[in-house]
Amino acid sequence: MRPAHDGPVVAVRDLQMRYGTHQVLGGVDFDVRPGEVVCLLGPNGAGKTTTIEVLEGFRLRSGGSVDVLGADPAHGDDAWRARVGVVLQSWRDHARWTPRQLLGYLGSYYVPYAGPGVPRPYDVDWLLDTVGLTAHADRKVLTLSGGQRRRLDVAVGIVGRPELLFLDEPTAGFDPEARRDFHDLVHRLSDLEGTTVLLTTHDLTEAEKLADRILILAGGRIVADGSADELTRQVAGTGEVRWTRGGERFVHATAEPTPFVRGLFEQYGEEVTDLEVTRPSLEDTYLAMVARHEAGSGSVPELAVVAS
Amino acid sequence: MAVGRGARRGWTEFVFSLRSPQDQGFYLFTGVGTLAWLWFNREEEVAGTGLLTPTVALPGVLGALLAFGVIIGPAFSLAMEREDGTLLRHKALPHGMRGYVTGQLVYHSLGMFPTFLVLLVPGFLLFDGLMQRGAVGWLTVAWVTLLALAATLPLGMVLGAVVPSTQKVGTWGMLPVLLVTAVSGVFYPVQALWGWVQVLAQVFPVYWIGLGMRSAFLPAEAAAAELGDSWRTGQVALVLLAWAVVGLVAAPRVLARMARRQSGSQVAAARESAAQWVR
Structure with missing residues (x-):
């Protein structure tokens, strides 16, 4: 499935959000291109959920421009809505329904939006199998564990075969196995279906595994944008x-490990043993960037600081 | 169509409710409670009519339960489903809100059947002469019920949309509805109250639903016991229609406003504040 247009799927320019005098977002800019998996990282209260809610059309922004799938989400119509999938943080609804009933019911709303080559919604059995809920398909939602519940949420988010999927902390409460299955699912959606994915997470390993690109949001601004490697x-x-x-x-800490190691061997040759070269983890990077932002107290920190 | 999906949703929810011990308990409690009260007063004659208390009271009780059920029912559902994410789930669907509202209307309308059944079936076995009008009477029951639903369901939806939280439905919804019902001539004739209370009672639909129901079940002569010595059938229809129009004008606007305000963080906040509140 190819996205309907070639430009960015999400284009955010100078997004502002204020509650009274409290500024949550102070000029956020970023793009998400078709088929990309982009991860929004940031400390609590940085505005991740607010940003996602603005893009989902669930919250009205205070300023700036936002384009999602060619429309302003604040005025997205039902045909637009059918192309967007949403997985939020806090659901505890439909306790008396079974996963099979719920997916069948919610999926039925997408029937009118099927097109040639774009069957909508997904088949319920396929979905249940994909998120690993086949064995629990006919139990009441009430009796599902937290992780099973969350996988059902993900299934609901993709039931309409969205072109763009928003995931707000999708793996909170997952055990390692469920987490790995979920990562496989996101890879499958992105590789096979061409689904564009924007997710928030607190889990840096997850961001590193899933994301083509990572955005770090701190103090209401994007302070870093790039692949885990680039960051x-x-x-x-x-x-x-x-x-x-x-x-x-x-x-020895160095920005250029390769020439340093070459020099080391030139100088000492065989005397050097137990050599280890470590790159900083994404976690080190993330903490450094957030710390730098906080030290800068509100000013936009420069990124290209030392090496490249 | 979204309306068809919503209707299916309403039916599914209705089936769940019939299977739920909690809801079965509620229906049973309503039935047994009302019938017990009627049973203990079965020998009482209502002054000036020559009719027994169960005959006169049952139609009014039916009306009151209907009004109460379809105002408080949707108010509770809506307030709760705003907080648990059901509404937001529908907001994320194409034409989801239309489906959701249809589901609510269907579910709460269907919910009247068990209430009526638990009262009418044992009622007819226990007491003689409940229905004095035959087929015409049942026809009247049908149209009064339909108009009553149209007049009160939207009120319940509006109430559910404006209450700040589920816990507040009691104070904002239950209390006023109980007060109105208390003065609406269900348990004793409205003439027994002060003049201004009589006027107040006649503003709200509950009185008129009760009057319509009594006109369906009781003989023509019993109209002498009503205000103005008449069933005022035309007025019953007009007042209920007027409430229906008010509701149908107000409800979509209030619901749209409520839906606009729904977001994930609102649901999360409600979850935190209601952490002690067990469903």
Whole structure:
């Protein structure tokens, strides 16, 4: 399935959000291109959920422009709505329904929006199987565990075969296995169906595994935008080289580990043992970027700080 | 169509309700409670009519239960489903709100059948002479019920849309409805009350639903016990229609406003504030 248009699926320019005098978003800019999996990271209260809600059309922005699938989400009509899938943080509805009934019912709303080559909604049995709920398909939602409930939420989010899927902390409460299955599902949606995905998470490993691109939101602004790899390169003191020579352990932080190691061998040759070169993890990068933002107290921090 | 899907939803919810011990308990309680009260007063004659209390009271009780059920029922559902995410789920669907509202209307209308059955079936076995009008009477029951639903269901929806939380439905909804019902001539004739209370009672639909129901069940002579010595059938229809129009004008606007305000963080906030509130 190819997206209906070639431009970005999501285009956000100078997005502002204020509640009274409290500014939650102070000029957010980013794009999401067709088929991309983009992850929105940020500390609590940074405005991740607010941003997603504005894009979903569930919350009116205070300023700026937002384009989602060629429309302003504040005025998205029902045909637009049919192309967007939503998985929010806090559901506890339809306790008396079974997953099969609920998916069949909610899916039926998408029937009029099927098109040639775009069957809508997804088949309920396929969905149940995909999220691993086949064995629980006919139990009441009330009796499902937290993780099963969450997988049902994901199934509901994609039942209409969305071109764009919003996921707000989708794996909160998942055990490691459910988490891995969920990651497989997102990869499948993105690779096979061409679904564009925008998700928020607190889990940096998850962001690294899933996202083509990571946006870090801090203090109501995007303070970093790039792949996990690009982001770790942007942070100062990137590489760390450890080695042993003559029974002594050495540690050296450098932005350019490769020439440093070459120099090391040129100088000492065979004396160097137990060599380790570590790149900073995404977690180090994330913490560094958020800390830098907080130190900058409100001003937009520069990204290309040291090396590249 | 979204309306058809909503109707299916209403039916599904109705079936769940019939199977739920909680709802079965409610129907049973309503039935047994009312019938017990009628049973203990079965020898009482209502002054000036020559009719027994069960005969006179049952139609009014039916009317009151109907009004109460379809005002408080949707108010509770809506307030609760705003907080648990049901509404938001529908907001995320194409034409979802239309389906949701249709589902509510169908579900709460169907909910009247068990209430009527638990009262009428044992009622007819226990008491003689409940229906004095035959087929015409049942026809009247049907149209009064339909108009009553049209007059009160939208009120329930509006109430559910404006109450701040589920816990407030009691104070904002139950209390006023109970007060209005108390003065609407269900348990004792409205003439027994002060003049201004009589006027107040006649503003609200509950009195007229009761009057319409009595006109369906009781003999023509019993009209002498009503205000103006008449069933005022035309007025019953007009007042209920007027309420229906008010409701149908107000409800879509209020519901649209409520839907606009729905968001995930609102649901999350409600979840936190209602952490102690067990469904």
